[in-house]
Structure formats: C-alpha cells, structure tokens
Amino acid sequence: MSDDDRMTSEAGEANDAEELAEQRTEWAKERTEEAEERTDWAQERTLLAEERTFSAWVRTGITAIAAGVGIAKLLTSAAWPWITRAIGVIFVLAGMGAYLVAFWRYRQQYAPMKAERVDVIPLWALGLIILALLITAVLAVLLILEL
Secondary structure, eight states, X not given: OOHHHHHHHHHHHHHHXXXXXXXXXXXXXXXXXXXXXXXXXXXXXXXXXHHHHHHHHHXXXXXXXXXXXXXXXXXXXXXXXXXXXXHHHHXXXXXXXXXXXXXHHHHHHHHHHHHTTOOOOOHHHHHHHHHHHHHHHHHHHHHHHTO
C-alpha cells in the first residue's frame, strides 16, 4: 500500500469518527430532551395525584358531616336522644379533622412542587375553601345540638 493510499484511508477514518461523534452528540441531545419531557409529565402526574388526594379527603369530610347530621336528625331515640346527638357530633368532628388533614397533606407537597415550577393551586385559595368547610361544620354542630 502506498503512502497516498494510507493517507486517504486515515482521512476517511477520521471523517467517519467525526460523523460518528456528531451522531452520538445528536442522539444524546434527543435523549436529554425526551428525559426532560418525561420529567415534566411526572411532575404533572404528581400534582394531579396530590389534587386527587386533597379532594378525596374533602369528600370524606363532607360525607362524615352529612352522616353526622343524618344520624342526629333522623335517628332520634325517645329513651336517650343525647346518644344520637353525641354520635352525630363525633361524625362532624371527624369530618372537620378530614378537612384539616386535606390541607396539611397538600401543604406538605406544596413547597417541593412550587420549587419545581409546577403550576399549583395557591395555598390561600385552598385555605379559604377549607375555612368555609370548617364554618359549615361548626354550623352543623350547632344544628345537631339545637343551639
């Protein structure tokens, strides 16, 4: 093999190596973009899961309060009416507890999600909702106790 052939062969190998390096760089960029997109989707799924959990706690609280009022008002016992009232109040208090747990759990995840720049519901808005529900629960207790 002559010197010219050898130089041409080495130049071809250098070109192939450069093309391969460029191709690998391109693949790496594509994979990085795909990974970032998957991360964004994961953050959105986490946010949706937190909102579902919040609404489940609120739904549980509403159900407990409705059950408490129903027990106290529909199951009146002539012998011991205070028992049905007490059970009703206990259910309403459990519902209030569920509201507080809903807010507490969401607040725990709020800061990490906010740090990741996920579009979360502001705490003040959820706080107002929980406050309104707590006021309604207090009114339910007053209804049960007939004050």
